[in-house]
Amino acid sequence: MNKLAIPSQLDTTILAETFRLLGDPTRLRILFFCLDEPRSVGDIATSLDLSQSLVSHHLRLLRGARLVRGNRQAKQIFYELADKHVSDMLVDMAHHVCEESGED
Amino acid sequence: MNKLAIPSQLDTTILAETFRLLGDPTRLRILFFCLDEPRSVGDIATSLDLSQSLVSHHLRLLRGARLVRGNRQAKQIFYELADKHVSDMLVDMAHHVCEESGED
DNA sequence: CAAACATATCAATAATTGTTCATATGTATG
DNA sequence: CATACATATGAACAATTATTGATATGTTTG
Incomplete structure (x- = not known):
């Protein structure tokens, strides 16, 4: 079925942008x-030992690419x-x- | 089945490294x-309008991460x-x- | 409406990384 | 073995980007 043609240069750029965002260890963490469950900014910062500012910056990028989504609940x-x-x-990529070792 | 646990910080770094390499438009192109088919360095450079040097540098990174593999055939x-x-x-990622618009 | 809390933004810095140009390595051919 | 061809490498530069620290915005509670 849907065999993938070589993406246009524009598409490639968009795809690359997504990969790029996933390509930072902090953001991946x-x-x-x-x-598994929604987490507050503070929880993320504390649990991952990152500054609140840094987490917020990264979340902004992830939000911009529609990779995450935030729900306000009172202050958090x-x-x-x-x-x-x-x-x-x-999950797939992980x-x-x-399975690093391929069949080739 | 195989539900994915949160990867260790090390694993995350390795995964991020792969994403990072895919996160550049030139490399993705x-x-x-x-x-679809093996391509010579020169062919890549010409077809994608990139310098030979640049292509070679990128191929080195991709080779290092075992994302590509090269076969010598005479000079090429x-x-x-x-x-x-x-x-x-x-292909999956593409x-x-x-399909950007999700079911949520 | 002031104080406290949670998150976001701004400006500046430090670090990483893509790109270029010059040159080296390796391979075939006369 | 010299020349031409194809690819790789090294050093330098330009551009992008992650991180930090200070401050602003927004939200609840007294």
């Missing part, structure tokens, strides 16, 4: 931390992965990387 | 160009994706990104 804002696509993608 | 070296994992991953 934040994403995995929010994978709880972030979670934006949708199932994103979480599947993360598996891909674990 | 090179990868997609080599997706033909690069292709390292294995099916890598190509599947690329689909994920195309």
